[in-house]
Amino acid sequence: MGDTVAKKDTTKTTPTDDEKRKEVVIPSRTIDLIILHCTATPDGKPHTVAQIDAGHLARGWHRKASWKKLQNPDLTSIGYHFVIYPDGSVHTGRHEMEQGAHVQGMNVTSLGVSMVGSYKFTQAQWTSLASKVAELESKYSVTEVHGHNEYAAKDCPGFKVKDWLDGGRKPLAANLIEEPKPATPATPTSGPQ
Numbered sequence: 001m002g003d004t005v006a007k008k009d010t011t012k013t014t015p016t017d018d019e020k021r022k023e024v025v026i027p028s029r030t031i032d033l034i035i036l037h038c039t040a041t042p043d044g045k046p047h048t049v050a051q052i053d054a055g056h057l058a059r060g061w062h063r064k065a066s067w068k069k070l071q072n073p074d075l076t077s078i079g080y081h082f083v084i085y086p087d088g089s090v091h092t093g094r095h096e097m098e099q100g101a102h103v104q105g106m107n108v109t110s111l112g113v114s115m116v117g118s119y120k121f122t123q124a125q126w127t128s129l130a131s132k133v134a135e136l137e138s139k140y141s142v143t144e145v146h147g148h149n150e151y152a153a154k155d156c157p158g159f160k161v162k163d164w165l166d167g168g169r170k171p172l173a174a175n176l177i178e179e180p181k182p183a184t185p186a187t188p189t190s191g192p193q
């Protein structure tokens, strides 16, 4: 018997249907809500998913081994699905199909997207936020986008998501980091056009 199995293993070139199923099947869940967060770290300063992960580990959160195997095995705890750095780059945390840990009682059908910072974000971050949210809305049947502060008595994500949505998803002036001025003064352009 053992001999037959061994022979089968060495001669096969393609996985059996059962093996294929084991490899590709990812548990799925319904996603209908996106909740925005911030990392509550200094505005405009780098803060990595690894650092967020360490903070969430300290809170006692743990990802299941099966999900770590599918995505970001080094991240043991992170509760968010996406993190947007001050340079506008978007980084993954939990797998989209993996339940997050970011808003008590609201994690089952939601995705958590977090902006690095506390109250003010770069133009690049705002641009990435708008495109990432739009991408997720079209990928899933997302019907609502909210901020963490709509579910809990906290400032997170540092702005009112409703204002952002109502304003056409443009950066909120009060929450935008001013870009550094050019080194050489530009010619005044304030005259009538």
Ligand SMILES: [Zn+2]
Pocket: 036, 037, 038, 102, 148, 156, 157
């Ligand atoms: Zn939050």
